[in-house]
Amino acid sequence: MxxxxxxxxxxxxxxxxxxxxxxxxxxxxxxxxxxxxxxxxxxxxxxxxxxxxxxxxxxxxxxxxxxxxxxxxxxxxxxxxxxxxxxxxxxxxxxxxxxxxxxxxxxxxxxxxxxxxxxxxxxxxxxxxxxxxxxxxxxxxxxLSPLEPVSVSEALISLNATWVTENKRIDPSVLAPLVKDARGTRSYGSAALEMAYVAAGRLDAYITMRLSPWDFAGGLVLVQEVGGIVTNLYGEPLRLLERNSVFVSKPGLHEEILKKYIHH
Ligand code: IPD
Ligand code: CA
Ligand code: CA
Ligand code: CA
Missing domain, CATH: 3.30.540.10 (Fructose-1,6-Bisphosphatase, subunit A, domain 1)
Structure with a gap:
C-alpha cells in the first residue's frame, strides 16, 4: 500500500x-x-x-x-x-x-x-x-535555505566542554585545537535543538561523543534535507538502533574537520 x-x-x-x-x-x-x-x-x-x-x-x-x-x-x-x-x-x-x-x-x-x-x-x-x-x-x-560551505576559521561550533577535558570517550587533545581555531564554540544542552540550529544556519557544526537514536532521529532528517552532513565522528553513517558519536556539519566544514582534526 x-x-x-x-x-x-x-x-x-x-x-x-x-x-x-x-x-x-x-x-x-x-x-x-x-x-x-x-x-x-x-x-x-x-x-x-x-x-x-x-x-x-x-x-x-x-x-x-x-x-x-x-x-x-x-x-x-x-x-x-x-x-x-x-x-x-x-x-x-x-x-x-x-x-x-x-x-x-x-x-x-x-x-x-x-x-x-x-x-x-x-x-x-x-x-x-x-x-x-x-x-x-x-x-x-x-x-530553510540549503547550507553553504564554510571554513573552521569562520565557524560557530557546538561542543560540550566535557570533550576537551578528561573523559572516557575521546582524548581531550583531539578536539582542543578545533576549539582554538573555530570562530567560536557554544553548548546548549539539547542535541535535537543543536541539530536544528545547524539546519537553520544558526550553528555551523555540532559534535558530541555519545547520543541515543531518539536524540538525533529528528535532527538527522532536518539536516540532511538542507544539504548538511550527519555522520559519526569518524565520517561513517549513524546506526539508528545504537548509540553513536555524532558529527553534524555544513558541507566543506565537515571534510575540513575530519581531515585536519580527527584523522591525524
Ligand atoms: C540529552 C541531551 C543532551 C545530550 C545528552 C542527551 P535528554 O537528552 O540531548 O544535549 O548531551 O547526551 O542524553 O536525556 O535530555 O533527552
Ligand atoms: Ca535526548
Ligand atoms: Ca529525553
Ligand atoms: Ca533522558
Missing amino acids: QVKWEEIDHYARQWIREAGARIRATFAEKLTVETKSHRNDLVTNVDRETERFFIENIRKTFPDHRVLGEEGFGDNITTLEGIVWIIDPIDGTMNFVHQQRNFAISIGVFEKGVGMLGYVYDVVQDELYAARKGEGAFLNDKP
Missing part, C-alpha cells in the same frame, strides 16, 4: 503542537523529578506523560507503525522494517528542569531505515523545525 506521508506529517505536526501546549501548561505545576542511570540523568512526569501522549495517538491512528521512545513506553524495536517513529518527548530534560527553556520535542519517522519526516519543536520559543524527505525543511512556515 502507498504510504500517505502528507497525512502522517499532518498528524505529527498536530500532536507536536498539542504536546507543546501541554508541556507549557505544566510550568505552573509542581514537577516530579527522578534520576535514572546516575544522579545527573533526570526524568520527570512530563517526559513520561508526553511520550505516552504520542504513543497513544500513533497507535490509535496508525496501528501498523512502531515506536521507539526514550522513556520505554513504545515497542521493543530490534529491526527497522516498516514505519518506525523515533521519539524523544523532551530532549534537554536538565534544561527543562533547571531553566524551563532550551529543550525540544524530537521526532523522526523512518521507512525501512530511511528518514522520511523529521521534527524538532522548541516548545518555549514555539519554533517548529520540520522536514519531509525531498520536500525541503521549514522553520514554522519559513523554508
Whole structure:
C-alpha cells in the first residue's frame, strides 16, 4: 500500500503542537523529578506523560507503525522494517528542569531505515523545525535555505566542554585545537535543538561523543534535507538502533574537520 506521508506529517505536526501546549501548561505545576542511570540523568512526569501522549495517538491512528521512545513506553524495536517513529518527548530534560527553556520535542519517522519526516519543536520559543524527505525543511512556515560551505576559521561550533577535558570517550587533545581555531564554540544542552540550529544556519557544526537514536532521529532528517552532513565522528553513517558519536556539519566544514582534526 502507498504510504500517505502528507497525512502522517499532518498528524505529527498536530500532536507536536498539542504536546507543546501541554508541556507549557505544566510550568505552573509542581514537577516530579527522578534520576535514572546516575544522579545527573533526570526524568520527570512530563517526559513520561508526553511520550505516552504520542504513543497513544500513533497507535490509535496508525496501528501498523512502531515506536521507539526514550522513556520505554513504545515497542521493543530490534529491526527497522516498516514505519518506525523515533521519539524523544523532551530532549534537554536538565534544561527543562533547571531553566524551563532550551529543550525540544524530537521526532523522526523512518521507512525501512530511511528518514522520511523529521521534527524538532522548541516548545518555549514555539519554533517548529520540520522536514519531509525531498520536500525541503521549514522553520514554522519559513523554508530553510540549503547550507553553504564554510571554513573552521569562520565557524560557530557546538561542543560540550566535557570533550576537551578528561573523559572516557575521546582524548581531550583531539578536539582542543578545533576549539582554538573555530570562530567560536557554544553548548546548549539539547542535541535535537543543536541539530536544528545547524539546519537553520544558526550553528555551523555540532559534535558530541555519545547520543541515543531518539536524540538525533529528528535532527538527522532536518539536516540532511538542507544539504548538511550527519555522520559519526569518524565520517561513517549513524546506526539508528545504537548509540553513536555524532558529527553534524555544513558541507566543506565537515571534510575540513575530519581531515585536519580527527584523522591525524
Ligand atoms: C540529552 C541531551 C543532551 C545530550 C545528552 C542527551 P535528554 O537528552 O540531548 O544535549 O548531551 O547526551 O542524553 O536525556 O535530555 O533527552
Ligand atoms: Ca533522558
Ligand atoms: Ca535526548
Ligand atoms: Ca529525553
